[in-house]
Amino acid sequence: MEYSYVPPERITGNTAFVADKDEQHHLARALRKKPGDAVHFVDGEGWIYDGVLVSLKPEIEIEIRDRRRDRETDSPEVTLAPSLLKGTRLDTVVEKATELGVSAILPMRSARTVAGGRPAGGPAGQRLDRWRRIALSAMKQSLRARLPRIEPVMSLEDVVGTAASYDVALIAWEEEGERRPGLATGLDAKARRVLLMIGPEGGFAGEEIAMAREAGMVTVSLGRSRLRSDTAAIAGLALLMAALDAP
Numbered sequence: 001m002e003y004s005y006v007p008p009e010r011i012t013g014n015t016a017f018v019a020d021k022d023e024q025h026h027l028a029r030a031l032r033k034k035p036g037d038a039v040h041f042v043d044g045e046g047w048i049y050d051g052v053l054v055s056l057k058p059e060i061e062i063e064i065r066d067r068r069r070d071r072e073t074d075s076p077e078v079t080l081a082p083s084l085l086k087g088t089r090l091d092t093v094v095e096k097a098t099e100l101g102v103s104a105i106l107p108m109r110s111a112r113t114v115a116g117g118r119p120a121g122g123p124a125g126q127r128l129d130r131w132r133r134i135a136l137s138a139m140k141q142s143l144r145a146r147l148p149r150i151e152p153v154m155s156l157e158d159v160v161g162t163a164a165s166y167d168v169a170l171i172a173w174e175e176e177g178e179r180r181p182g183l184a185t186g187l188d189a190k191a192r193r194v195l196l197m198i199g200p201e202g203g204f205a206g207e208e209i210a211m212a213r214e215a216g217m218v219t220v221s222l223g224r225s226r227l228r229s230d231t232a233a234i235a236g237l238a239l240l241m242a243a244l245d246a247p
Contacts, residue, residue, distance in 0.1 A: 096233075110156040
């Protein structure tokens, strides 16, 4: 099975319209769908749809036969705040974080962000659009129904300012005294919204850690190894998701 994507605003009653050119090409050319063929798609908000393709022109029309909530929509909502990285390494973080099921990604500029926070990929708007496209592709590839919200680049101060809106807010720090992975710190069965912050290659500055702690964030260790930032984001998310899923 392969999922296509139709945003909620293009779904009316029992009919869905595929207006996006890439999605049209995927259905008509890559999958070679034709009227009468079964189509499976998601809306990015947790709904999975089964339908039948009605027509290909002027835009693809799908008759919806069934819809159901994805089981992942009952899971805790995890927000990842990764520091900006050189080159296209944050692209990989966005892709893998989507596959792991995050609800939101907050690209972040911190004190030690390299190159002034200007990774490859063009102006800010183009980078944001690229990250959102990567997330969309990863959502479909991993058969998920929830498309993570990706915000424009924020400052560390602004991200820390949102900490109080989460049940648990964690910040990974290589100098944390507990050298074993500590992602379960402060988690319980009632934690429904969780924030995880990951620093840049040079780590968080001391004053940034102090600011985060003052805002109620908990510093955690990802283990004994010194990880690159992109690896830390993916490993940290995997550990956190496992902790949240534990009985």
